[in-house]
Amino acid sequence: MLRSESVAWPVTVEPRRMHELSIMESVLEMARARAAEEKAARIHKIVLRIGDVSGVSLDALTFAFEVLARDTQAAGAELVVERVPARCRCGECDAVYEPADPLAGCSACGALRGSLIQGRELELSSLEVS
Amino acid sequence: MADRETTRTISVQASVLDKNDALAARNRARFDAAGSLAVNMLSSPGSGKTSLLERTLSDLAESVPMAVIVGDLATDNDAARLRERGAPIVQITTGDLCHLDAAMVAQAIEALPEPLARLLFIENVGNLVCPVAFDLGEHARATLMSVTEGEDKPLKYPAVFRTAGVVVVTKMDIADAVGFDRATAIRCIRAVAPDAPVIEVSARTGLGLSEWYNWLMKGTRRDCVNGDTRR
Numbered sequence: 583m584l585r586s587e588s589v590a591w592p593v594t595v596e597p598r599r600m601h602e603l604s605i606m607e608s609v610l611e612m613a614r615a616r617a618a619e620e621k622a623a624r625i626h627k628i629v630l631r632i633g634d635v636s637g638v639s640l641d642a643l644t645f646a647f648e649v650l651a652r653d654t655q656a657a658g659a660e661l662v663v664e665r666v667p668a669r670c671r672c673g674e675c676d677a678v679y680e681p682a683d684p685l686a687g688c689s690a691c692g693a694l695r696g697s698l699i700q701g702r703e704l705e706l707s708s709l710e711v712s
Numbered sequence: 713m714a715d716r717e718t719t720r721t722i723s724v725q726a727s728v729l730d731k732n733d734a735l736a737a738r739n740r741a742r743f744d745a746a747g748s749l750a751v752n753m754l755s756s757p758g759s760g761k762t763s764l765l766e767r768t769l770s771d772l773a774e775s776v777p778m779a780v781i782v783g784d785l786a787t788d789n790d791a792a793r794l795r796e797r798g799a800p801i802v803q804i805t806t807g808d809l810c811h812l813d814a815a816m817v818a819q820a821i822e823a824l825p826e827p828l829a830r831l832l833f834i835e836n837v838g839n840l841v842c843p844v845a846f847d848l849g850e851h852a853r854a855t856l857m858s859v860t861e862g863e864d865k866p867l868k869y870p871a872v873f874r875t876a877g878v879v880v881v882t883k884m885d886i887a888d889a890v891g892f893d894r895a896t897a898i899r900c901i902r903a904v905a906p907d908a909p910v911i912e913v914s915a916r917t918g919l920g921l922s923e924w925y926n927w928l929m930k931g932t933r934r935d936c937v938n939g940d941t942r943r
Contacts, residue, residue, distance in 0.1 A: 601811055601842045608728050616724050626719055630728075637845050637871060695906050698874070704728040704845070712719040 602642035605704065606650050612706050613656060622711035625656040629710075633666045633703035660710075666703045670696030732846055735814035739849025742821060746828035749932045752848055754872055755856035756865075757838030760882035762790045763915040764856065764924075765833055769797035772831070772925060776932060779829035781820040783812040783837045790835065800825050811843040812836050818849075830932050840869040852877030852931060855905075859883045859892035863900055870904040878909050878927055885914035 609630065617625050628647075632638055640663055647661045671678050672688035673695030679688055687694045727733070743750045753761050762782075769778055779800040782791050791803035802820040804812060817834060824832075834850060836843045855876035857865045860883060866873040873879060879901050887894065894912075901910055909927060913920035 601809070601845070604809070604813070605728055608731065612724065612726060612728070616722060620720075620722055622720075622722075627721075635871060637841055694903060702845070706724045706726050706728060708721055708723045708725070710719050710721050 602639060603646045603650070605638060606643060606646035609647075609706055610650055610654065610656060613709055614654070616706075616709060617655065617711050620711055623655060624712050625659050625709055626712060627660045627662060627710035628656065629662045629664065629707040631664045631666050631703045631705040631707045633668065633701040635668045635698065635701040636704050637702075638704060664707065666701060668701030669699055671699050672696050729845065729847075732814045735818055736847035736849040739814055739817055739821065740851070743828065743832065743849060743851065748828045748830055748832045749852075749928070750832045750834060750848075750850040751928070751931070752834045752836060752843075752850035752853045753856065754836050754840070754843055754853055754876075755838060755858075755882075756840050756861060759838070759856045759858040759861065760915060761835050761838070761856055762793055764880065764882060764913065765835060766793055766797060767915040767918075767921065768833075768925070768928070769794065769799050771921065772928070773798065775925075776831050776929065777829040778831045778833065779824050780833045780835060781812075781817060781824075782835040783816070785809075785837060800829065806837055810837055810839050810841075811846050812848055813846045814848050831928060840865075840872045844871045844875060854878050854880055856880045856882050857897075857901075859887045859897075860890050863893050863897035866900040866904045873901060873904045873908075876905055876908045878911060879905055880924060881910065881912045883914060883916075884912045884919050885917045 609628065613625055613628055632640065644661060651657050651659060667680050669678060669680050672691060672693055674693035675688060675691040677688055677690035678699070679690065679696070681696065688696055753765070755761050765780060772778060780794050781802045781804065782794060783804045783806050784790050785806055785808065788803050788805070791801050794801045802823045804816050804820055806812065812834065821828070834848055853876050855872050857879070859881065881897065898910060911920055911923045911927065913924055
């Protein structure tokens with residue numbers, strides 16, 4: 583088998599913070615790039631589509647936005663979050679349903695073999711710029 | 713001042729995780745080209761990821777070349793424990809970031825010796841929430857829960873169990889002592905992960921480990937890795 587030398591293995595990756603902060607960094611970078619393409623100087627509104635089961639806390643995301651947008655062309659912009667409900671396709675009867683909670687079975691046949699077809703979205707939907 | 717008269721709406725419609733997903737796809741292609749099976753290990757802190765890996769590295773040492781990429785918030789304690797076992801270990805110190813992402817794993821792959829090991833473990837940061845959204849390029853996720861955590865853990869954190877290719881129940885040697893209700897636990901796992909195999913193990917006594925090793929070895933032959941680890 584492969585043997586490690588007794589070298590200092592650790593790879594140190596630049597420390598960052600909670601994942602809402604890194605997600606918002608990506609959002610703002612994408613917004614900045616898109617605004618530049620449009621030759622826009624200011625970003626007034628950022629519209630996101632966030633799935634209900636994306637694992638993102640909207641409070642933390644809003645907080646991250648306020649902190650990161652400060653002193654940028656998006657300072658003071660309105661952050662709009664469109665929530666996307668979870669939707670499953672039943673593995674037994676093929677019905678599509680929106681589970682009321684993560685454990686709800688198929689609304690047609692009650693089976694628990696739904697696969698998620700919508701609800702994990704983390705998308706930058708549109709911008710309002712000038 | 714912005715002139716509201718000239719404001720216009722532009723459509724973007726791009727996934728925020730596109731960059732991560734593209735990097736993950738690249739990692740996966742890299743693993744595939746090397747014939748490596750990459751397993752992303754997920755659990756709460758203290759569920760026994762490192763203990764299970766220590767034991768696995770020892771027991772399978774003669775059977776398959778292995779390597780580990782280990783994420784840890786601040787210390788290199790886990791890496792130090794694993795390093796004793798002789799396999800290459802790359803530690804990613806995430807600082808206060810709560811998950812690994814595909815870029816970090818890509819960086820860690822560069823530090824691993826060539827050729828890439830046949831069986832590559834990625835020990836994620838102990839966390840049942842944040843790592844779920846981040847595809848690292850793995851072929852399968854192994855989600856661990858220990859008998860001390862409460863049988864309803866899968867109901868509280870469904871996503872991490874739903875995306876699991878295998879669910880490993882750890883610390884079975886103390887199950888009786890802590891009043892672990894096995895039937896309830898299995899029912900809770902099944903409710904969110906109806907198809908993933910459930911393997912009950914004790915890294916201390918060796919209970920159930922052969923089943924875990926079988927799952928891994930079959931995976932290295934690519935005939936039984938299941939579970940959709942992509943978002």
